[in-house]
Amino acid sequence: MLDRFRLWPWPEILILLIAAALRFAALDVKPPHFDEGVNGWFADRITETGFYDYDPTNYHGPLHMYAVFAAQKLLGRDISALRLPSVLASLICVWLMLRFGRFIGPTAARWAAAAMAVSPACVFYGRYSIHESELLAFLLITTWGVLELWHHGSRRGLFAVVAGLTGMILTKETYFIHAGCLALAIPTLWLWQKLVPSRPALPVAPRLWKARDLLGAVAVGAVLIVAFYSGFFLNWHGVTGLWETYAAWFKTGVEANGHAKTDCQLGPVNYYWLKLMALYEWPALLGVLACFRLLGPTPGAIRYLAIAGAGALVAYSIIPYKTPWLILVLLWPFFFTFGALMQEFARYVWVPMLGAAAVTGSMMKSIQLNFRNFDNPREPYVYVQTFAEIRRLTDPLLERARRDPNTYNLRGAFILGSYYPLPWMLGDFHNIGYHKDTAWPPDLNLDFIAAEVDKADRVEAALREPYYRVPFRLRDAQADCVAWFRVSVFRDQFPGPTVVGPAATPAP
DSSP states (O other): OHHHHHTSOHHHHHHHHHHHHHHHTTTTSSOOOHHHHHHHHHHHHHHHHSSOOOOGGGOBOSHHHHHHHHHHHHHOSOHHHHHHHHHHHHHHHHHHHHHTHHHHOHHHHHHHHHHHHHOHHHHHGGGSSSSHHHHHHHHHHHHHHHHHHHHHOOHHHHHHHHHHHHHHHHHBTTHHHHHHHHHHHHHHHHHHHHHSOOSSOOOOOOOOOOHHHHHHHHHHHHHHHHHHHTTTTTOGGGTTHHHHHHHHHHHHHHHOTTOOOGGGEETTEEOHHHHHHHHTOHHHHHHHHHTTGGGSSOOHHHHHHHHHHHHHHHHHHHSSOOOGGGGHHHHHHHHHHHHHHHHHTTTSTHHHHHHHHHHHHHHHHHHHHHHTSTTOTTSTTOOSOBOGGGHHHHHHHHHHHHHOGGGGGOEEEEEOSOOTTHHHHTTTOSEEEEEOTTOOOSOOOOSEEEEEGGGHHHHHHHOSSOEEEEEEOOBTTSOOEEEEEEHHHHGGGOSSSEEESTTOOOOO
16 A cells, blocks of 8 residues: 555646645635626626527637536636636646656656646636636647647547647637647648757657547537537527637737737837746746757657747737737747756756746745735736725625625616626626716616716715715726715615715714
């Protein structure tokens, strides 16, 4: 028994335990992001309609919405349930990195997995209810399948490629960039090997799968794609969104829509992703530098990963539309090249010491970002993030609702230029109106109100009785906000805030 215990892969277990701790700890400490609120709202609509009404202008596939819907059905409408699918996908990504030891060596794979386990991006966005972690998981499955076919020609390699591509199609429209990079890396590697052969040389393994295996796998993948996009056969027009989405997506990608990072433009080159690596992702940055080593005679598998990764990095650098969470699908090949560098030069003590310092520094940065600076807009990864101050608006409502379910029937209005994630956070409240500047509610005789500070005078002039006035901020680049709570309803929850409105007197 003791001998069997000693044979357990303890380095891998430790890596996975660290990854899990960073992803699950205090999962609700960060308020929902704007996009999380949108995704949660979409999942709530599935409860109402019975299916996800895929919109090709939303640029994201249906799989994540159904995963969030399932998590909320099992665990309730809670921030941890909202984020659980992404957290699990992020943890699976670390496990998948370890599986590449079959092709690049266990030491290289463990270094790569350790870098991903503590990566500020992989942890921070792995704790977001967005699509990127799932896209990364399916991308890793596809790549593993490609290498498995090359090295062993097995049926499971074929099934992994088809399953990974199916998952990417179900997750996000950018799958074609990554599939294209994986495909183009094959002839690129072949041409480079004509000039500088890989060492050791590795011929393509004989095919061990049959045509019926391919047809069966593709058929299952096609059925899954049609089922999800058609709302499980309740919304057939969703299937046409598979190709209609690209008319909208190419417009977004070309025009940037406010997400261009022009401050990182240096002539024709945009170094935004390298800048993020320099700030946060030190193992990946070492991995980028390690790619130059791969120009010489080196193993073919790691060369292939580097070529595919470099292709994706160039593609995303050219596309003007840039949001920081996209780096999640760019880092992983450079974690592998980082690991390969550590493996090759392990005999030089200073090399693994440098690698350990990079991983440790990355972990410290990750802890600081995820548990202290999660809503600090000075952090480049903190992007359109909701401030913790939103709880000044939501906590009085949610705390009261926990004591008295009739609170869900209170009447309220939010007059905000941008109000997500509030429709999901307060989705159980039945009588909240969400209004833009040009469409105010006809009557402000309500139990609670929120508006941007420049509308405060107009709101307070319309109040008919005393209200508690509570300032808060929703997100960076949006004006400060104010919430008002009717004194007669919320008296026991506000011992001291300012009271405004007719016949207002200081709170006792």
